[in-house]
Amino acid sequence: MVTPAAAVAATVTDPELPMLTLADLGVLREVSETDGRVTVAITPTYTGCPAMDTMRDDLEHALRGAGYTEIDIRTVLEPAWSSDWISEHGKRKLAEAGIAPPGTAPRRAAGPIPLTLSAPVRKVDCPHCGSPDTEEQSRFSATACRALWRCRSCLEPFEHVKEI
Structure with a gap:
């Protein structure tokens, strides 16, 4: 079941690809509501993505606009984002x-990623x-x-x- 907070979060667009929502992009991982507190989990497309601050701000703005006051937005790095999402x-x-x-996306075996010199x-x-x-x-x-x-x-x- 989609919670009201999850429905609001699912409308937030990506700052670099504004034709996509964070949900479409697979960055929006989870939204939960417990005792009036909304917790949102997002995963960057890559570590160090400079758009993460804007994503957090946009999510918080949308949720506050919908009447939520207690909001916790967390960055989740594992599993790493995949374009398959x-x-x-x-x-x-x-x-x-x-x-x-x-x-x-190519499937990678667990462990070290081998170095290849040709694309x-x-x-x-x-x-x-x-x-x-x-x-x-x-x-x-x-x-x-x-x-x-x-x-x-x-x-x-x-x-x-x-x-x-």
């Missing part, structure tokens, strides 16, 4: 905004024309969780949310 609705919203949504070959369809004939221009874009790509068919640049 983006909802199907969120992936559609990204594509509609001209940002290529992530595919399925994995990715295929990303153009969110503008749908062509698979695209190329990565830069592994980093406006945020660390996005990369800059270009379509060879329509020649439009676009961002791609990385598979994490």
Whole structure:
């Protein structure tokens, strides 16, 4: 059952991808209400994400606007966020905004992550024309969780949310 506080929190949008709610992005992990106190758990897309303060402020503002006065917003780092947590609705919203949504994140074994010197070959369809004939221009874009790509068919640049 979705609590009233959870319904309010689910409307808060991401400051860097405003077409998505924190729930669509998979950052909003849990909302609970106990004795008039609302506890919210959020997980950053990556450790050190500079948008976390804004997310906390926006959640608190929305909840206070709905009449809640006792609010505890916690950052939860485990399990680490995965791009697989983006909802199907969120992936559609990204594509509609001209940002290529992530595919399925690679599965990693427990323990140390092996160092590889070459980037994995990715295929990303153009969110503008749908062509698979695209190329990565830069592994980093406006945020660390996005990369800059270009379509060879329509020649439009676009961002791609990385598979994490």
